Amino acid sequence: MGSAKRKSSEGEEAAESDGEGKKKRRVLPSVVRNKEKRSQLYSVLKREKRIEKRKKTKAREAAEKKALELGEEPPEKKVPRTIENTREPDETVCRPDDVELFASNDTDEFNKILKQETIPKILITTCRFHSTRGPAFIKELLSVIPNAHYYKRGTYELKKIVEYAKNRDFTSIVVVHTNRREPDALLIINLPDGPTAHFKLSSLVLRKDIKNHGNPTGHKPELVLNHFTTRLGHRVGRMIQSLFPQDPFFRGRRVVTFHNQRDFIFFRHHRYIFETKETKEEDPKAKAAKADKSKSITKGRIFARLQECGPRFTLKLISLQHGTFDTKDGEFEWVHKADMDTSRRRFFL
Amino acid sequence: MPRTTMVESPGCPPLRVLTTDVLGLVKVLEVQGKVGTPKVVETWGSPDASRSVIATSFADCQTNPLLVIARKNGLIELLSPLSGETLSASKFSELGLSSFSAEEDPVAGLHLFKTKNAGLSSGINVLLICTEKGKAFLKHIPLKDASPSASTEDSCRNWDISGAGKVVCSAVDSKENYALFGGKGIELNLWNLESCSRIWTAKPPRVNSLGIFSPTFFTAATFLSKEDHRKIAAGTSNFQIRLYDISAQRRPVLSIDFRESPIRVVREGLDGNTVYIGAGIGDLASFDMRTGKLLGCFNGKCCGSIRSIAKHPELPLLASCGLDSYVRIWDSRTRRLLSAVFLKQHLTSVMFDSHFSSGVLSIEKSNSRKSSTKKSKRKHGEEDEIIESYVSPSEDEAMEMKLSLRKSSSKKKKSKTMKAKVDSLKTA
Numbered sequence: 001m002g003s004a005k006r007k008s009s010e011g012e013e014a015a016e017s018d019g020e021g022k023k024k025r026r027v028l029p030s031v032v033r034n035k036e037k038r039s040q041l042y043s044v045l046k047r048e049k050r051i052e053k054r055k056k057t058k059a060r061e062a063a064e065k066k067a068l069e070l071g072e073e074p075p076e077k078k079v080p081r082t083i084e085n086t087r088e089p090d091e092t093v094c095r096p097d098d099v100e101l102f103a104s105n106d107t108d109e110f111n112k113i114l115k116q117e118t119i120p121k122i123l124i125t126t127c128r129f130h131s132t133r134g135p136a137f138i139k140e141l142l143s144v145i146p147n148a149h150y151y152k153r154g155t156y157e158l159k160k161i162v163e164y165a166k167n168r169d170f171t172s173i174v175v176v177h178t179n180r181r182e183p184d185a186l187l188i189i190n191l192p193d194g195p196t197a198h199f200k201l202s203s204l205v206l207r208k209d210i211k212n213h214g215n216p217t218g219h220k221p222e223l224v225l226n227h228f229t230t231r232l233g234h235r236v237g238r239m240i241q242s243l244f245p246q247d248p249f250f251r252g253r254r255v256v257t258f259h260n261q262r263d264f265i266f267f268r269h270h271r272y273i274f275e276t277k278e279t280k281e282e283d284p285k286a287k288a289a290k291a292d293k294s295k296s297i298t299k300g301r302i303f304a305r306l307q308e309c310g311p312r313f314t315l316k317l318i319s320l321q322h323g324t325f326d327t328k329d330g331e332f333e334w335v336h337k338a339d340m341d342t343s344r345r346r347f348f349l
Numbered sequence: 350m351p352r353t354t355m356v357e358s359p360g361c362p363p364l365r366v367l368t369t370d371v372l373g374l375v376k377v378l379e380v381q382g383k384v385g386t387p388k389v390v391e392t393w394g395s396p397d398a399s400r401s402v403i404a405t406s407f408a409d410c411q412t413n414p415l416l417v418i419a420r421k422n423g424l425i426e427l428l429s430p431l432s433g434e435t436l437s438a439s440k441f442s443e444l445g446l447s448s449f450s451a452e453e454d455p456v457a458g459l460h461l462f463k464t465k466n467a468g469l470s471s472g473i474n475v476l477l478i479c480t481e482k483g484k485a486f487l488k489h490i491p492l493k494d495a496s497p498s499a500s501t502e503d504s505c506r507n508w509d510i511s512g513a514g515k516v517v518c519s520a521v522d523s524k525e526n527y528a529l530f531g532g533k534g535i536e537l538n539l540w541n542l543e544s545c546s547r548i549w550t551a552k553p554p555r556v557n558s559l560g561i562f563s564p565t566f567f568t569a570a571t572f573l574s575k576e577d578h579r580k581i582a583a584g585t586s587n588f589q590i591r592l593y594d595i596s597a598q599r600r601p602v603l604s605i606d607f608r609e610s611p612i613r614v615v616r617e618g619l620d621g622n623t624v625y626i627g628a629g630i631g632d633l634a635s636f637d638m639r640t641g642k643l644l645g646c647f648n649g650k651c652c653g654s655i656r657s658i659a660k661h662p663e664l665p666l667l668a669s670c671g672l673d674s675y676v677r678i679w680d681s682r683t684r685r686l687l688s689a690v691f692l693k694q695h696l697t698s699v700m701f702d703s704h705f706s707s708g709v710l711s712i713e714k715s716n717s718r719k720s721s722t723k724k725s726k727r728k729h730g731e732e733d734e735i736i737e738s739y740v741s742p743s744e745d746e747a748m749e750m751k752l753s754l755r756k757s758s759s760k761k762k763k764s765k766t767m768k769a770k771v772d773s774l775k776t777a
Contacts, residue, residue, distance in 0.1 A: 104693075331613065
């Protein structure tokens with residue numbers, strides 16, 4: 001009891017002293033045991049911090065303004081340190097001056113599709129048992145990927161399906177794996193001779209669950225592939241690219257994005273529209289009159305508006321296998337192993 | 350500051366490694382000086398997928414080393430591993446060996462004879478070639494500069510290994526009297542190369558208690574020891590490593606399961622007991638074949654299938670390469686990763702050039718081998734010291750290595766001071 005009392009009195013002192021001056025502000029709230037006192041102390045600290053921060057930004061803005069007036073170079077903007085830009089140096093990152101990279105690009109399995117010699121034709125199927133979200137997801141995938149055909153899985157083995165698809169001139173197979181009525185894995189098999197990529201699929205949001213979603217048109221979409229930097233990433237990117245036709249219909253204004261960030265590949269599907277600022281400002285006339293100056297500046301500025309039209313999901317590469325699907329005799333080009341995760345700043349794609 | 354942990358790789362002793370890849374390039378890695386990471390010193394060939402290397406064989410001789418490469422387009426090339434110049438290139442189909450084209454029946458195994466290499470003076474090399482459809486050939490291939498009379502009198506022997514199935518692995522023992530073949534649907538079989546007759550065939554293991562029989566699929570095979578051709582280590586696609594003793598029985602003496610990925614490479618160690626295993630998922634391990642115990646795995650972020658393992662004939666070094674396009678050099682005793690080099694393509698094979706500036710003969714050899722790098726010549730003295738101390742018999746290899754390196758460095762200092770003295774004398 002006694003000790004507890006002593007402690008609390010200490011906390012009190014600390015709180016009081018904190019209010020008085022700066023030099024005694026060494027007592028951390030975590031030391032204080034009384035909750036009330038602790039939160040008091042904490043709020044004081046937080047307030048001071050906020051004020052300091054505001055001061056800093058004000059000073060920075062003032063310096064910027066001054067520099068602008070004087071016609072000097074404004075002080076450099078600080079770049080926040082993120083996990084991406086402090087990534088571990090990697091020798092496998094593709095460089096634009098690499099002759100071997102282009103030579104291997106010219107000879108790899110996707111070259112025929114990417115050079116538009118063949119048109120991609122996709123077979124979509126499922127695991128043996130699927131229900132609820134699985135079919136809904138496949139329905140949306142069919143609307144995303146042009147020239148995709150859904151085939152019921154039945155009880156066929158995947159190797160048989162690969163053979164079947166090879167004979168029917170399909171260029172890829174996409175298998176949606178469902179677990180507990182929730183799609184959780186995606187297998188992409190490039191035909192006729194591999195590779196096979198196995199992705200973990202997570203955070204799936206279907207179209208109807210997206211607010212203000214649009215409905216996609218049947219045009220061939222544009223494709224955006226972001227940040228596939230290493231050789232492995234490059235290969236995966238080319239594999240994804242080979243699912244889509246290489247001649248997008250730009251007037252359809254439909255974009256499919258695969259954005260890689262920290263080895264997670266984010267899938268988004270949008271419609272966009274170009275609008276000029278001018279047209280928008282004509283409607284509220286009073287406003288236009290008020291902000292006449294700003295109007296003259298922004299006149300004719302074109303900007304794009306986006307509307308998401310689902311689905312939305314995240315992929316993570318688990319393995320890339322050489323050749324078509326073969327779990328038993330297959331050779332892997334890349335497998336994620338536990339001993340590779342020794343740093344959070346090491347990325348493979 | 351970001352917290353990063355960089356595990357320093359200790360680096361390798363001076364060595365020379367040759368690799369081949371799917372774009373048909375042959376790359377040479379060298380470590381020069383004392384200890385360091387290997388660097389690509391030379392790249393031979395131009396990138397072309399049709400020239401992808403399928404099989405290689407390397408005659409690691411003191412004089413006139415030779416590298417044979419079988420390419421995807423059916424070309425069999427003899428290269429000089431020192432300069433990279435093509436000594437002879439012949440189309441497989443033009444040799445009159447097979448009625449099939451290179452696409453239908455690619456080469457599965459290749460061996461260049463070292464002891465029977467009678468023809469070095471005459472420029473003829475004996476090659477054992479086997480194809481996937483089970484045809485084996487012993488063929489004399491003349492070098493470019495050989496006299497045409499020599500090529501006309503060449504003899505070619507051929508035989509069928511098997512009517513059905515697909516040959517995947519082949520091996521020739523160190524005395525080069527016996528050859529071993531195995532594959533998908535083909536049990537291991539041993540051939541006498543003198544008489545071209547089959548002397549032994551393996552039997553599949555008995556069905557298990559559930560009556561389940563796993564189909565034959567050998568993916569790798571090797572002779573276990575150099576002296577003895579009777580012990581054979583083989584890897585199968587159903588995750589097993591098997592030991593056969595042809596003097597004992599036709600069924601495997603020992604079979605060990607290793608994880609759940611097909612065995613891709615089996616390479617024998619120097620002592621005749623250990624084997625090094627490479628698996629399709631990128632696992633590398635060593636086994637003692639007397640007891641069948643796992644000695645340990647090689648941990649080093651191997652993330653792609655291992656296609657080839659090479660053992661250095663003298664030093665405790667192991668090189669592995671595969672689909673993750675890294676060449677990794679390991680210490681075979683401590684199983685530590687010494688260094689890893691990224692080579693950009695899927696690699697198909699790796700070889701050690703063990704005579705790279707080693708021993709007393711180095712000066713003599715440097716005359717015979719037109720070593721393209723002048724730096725290596727200059728540093729011969731130092732390297733010799735290191736390698737001598739490296740080779741010296743000792744049990745505790747790691748300690749030995751460190752000590753030797755230290756020793757050599759001190760020696761190097763001495764030699765440097767000596768050099769400086771000499772220089773000063775010269776200038777005087």
